[in-house]
Amino acid sequence: MMAIANSSPKQLAEQNRKELCYTVFATLNRLEIYASPVNYELMYEIISGNNPELREKFARLAKPIPEEELDALARAYLPHHFGKSLVDESTNRIQSELSTLKESLQSGQSSLSSYSSLLGQATGKISSMDPRDTKSIQSHLQAIRQLTEVQQSKSTQMLESVSTQITAVAAIASDVEEFERTKFTHLATNLANRRGFNKKLAELYGGERYPEGASLILCNLLALEPFEAKELVKLKEAILERLGFVVSQIVQTTDFAAWLDRPQIGILVWTSAEAEIQKVADQLKKSCQSAFDSRQRRMPVVLARFGCSTTFDAGTASELVGHAEKALQTATESASDKVVFFADSEAGGARKDWMLYRK
Structure with missing residues (x-):
């Protein structure tokens, strides 16, 4: 083409x-x-x-x-x-709960209508009585009190039923929301997964304006390699859970973190300043070291390699990822402890300056 x-x-x-x-x-x-x-x-x-x-x-x-x-x-x-079966099951459950809720409300409405009618009749009879006939008046008042007690009991039952149905519907909605969330979540770390990462990149480059000032940091933790053996799966899962927690702690609310498996960590930050990006990398490495800390067994030394590319260097999401991967490869090959930033060879090894193209 x-x-x-x-x-x-x-x-x-x-x-x-x-x-x-x-x-x-x-x-x-x-x-x-x-x-x-x-x-x-x-x-x-x-x-x-x-x-x-x-x-x-x-x-x-x-x-x-x-x-x-x-x-x-x-x-x-x-x-x-x-997950279609879950969605179908949830739909059926919601329909069932809503049908029960509708029946409860209709029953309550019918009961209130009946009570209102009987109350009106009793009130009319009392109004037409001789005020001196206290015995008859007391008898009708007693009947009204009994009607009210019965209606109060029915209303209480209806409210309890409605509350139960509403709680059930809310629980089903929560299940569906959780299912939707897992589409874009790496379960072991609770960070975004590769699919969520791709979705975020699509949003970043999908707008009308050029995505200015964002940077993608890719990180490989070489310390995870010894845990690939099957007998260490549970230990690795525990480490991944701790890694996910510490990564989420250092990422700002406006930034985005994902667990990509290879490379392991991808972070989108809204800055292109190298000093700020290096600061994020240093915090990430320090936090990851704590995730491997254990007094029960000897843990490997955490070796982290970082590659970074900015949106100033990439016109598309694939370019952004590709450039960051090249920088990460350079960092790995040179065993650099610092962040390696992508440099365009066509620009003489210098990072591009898109200032002229900003609106």
Whole structure:
């Protein structure tokens, strides 16, 4: 597909997306994989390079690819596609609870109407009585009191029933919200997952204005490598939980953090100042060291490598990630403890200055 002459970054990004879509469908067809929504998204993640770990696992599958192994990958990396039963179940439960709620309200309305009618009749009879006939008046007042007590009991039961139904509906809504949240959440760390990260990048570059002054920091924690063994899975999960907590503590409310598996951590910060970015990296490394601290066993030394790119250097989300990955690779190869910032070779190794293009 030919590039569009004098294209804007947004047009180029759209063109790249279209080309990627064509590639995904062509690959599915070549591998004789049914182009279902879940298989399409799985292949999209693999080809786009958004998830290197998924790509590696897919590459190791036997050819032709067994359907059950493909399904296992999809369930592991795209769990949101397998939540239909939960949504359907929640819908049925809500319909049932609302039907019960409607019945309770209708019953309460009928009871109130009956009480109102009987009360009106009793009041009318009392009004027509001889004021001196105290015995008859007392008898009717007693009847009114009994009617009121019965109605009070029914009203209490109705309110309890309504409260129960409302609580049940709220619980179902909470379950659905939690399910929606897990689509974009890395369960072990409680940070955003790769899907949530991609969604955030799409939002960043999806606006009408150029995303100014944002930076992507990628971090690899080499200390996690010894915990890949199966017998250390539970220990690794505990460490990941602590890592997620400490990362969320250092990230500002306006910033964004995700656990990407490889590289492990991605942080979007609204600054391009190198000193500020280095400060975030230093805080992150120090906090991560505390996550590995344990008196029960000897923990490895935490080695963190950081690569960074800014939106001034990248016209698209894929460029932003690609540049940060290159910087991270440089940091890893040079064993640098400092943040390595992406430098465009075409710009003589200097970071681009987009000030002229700001509105």
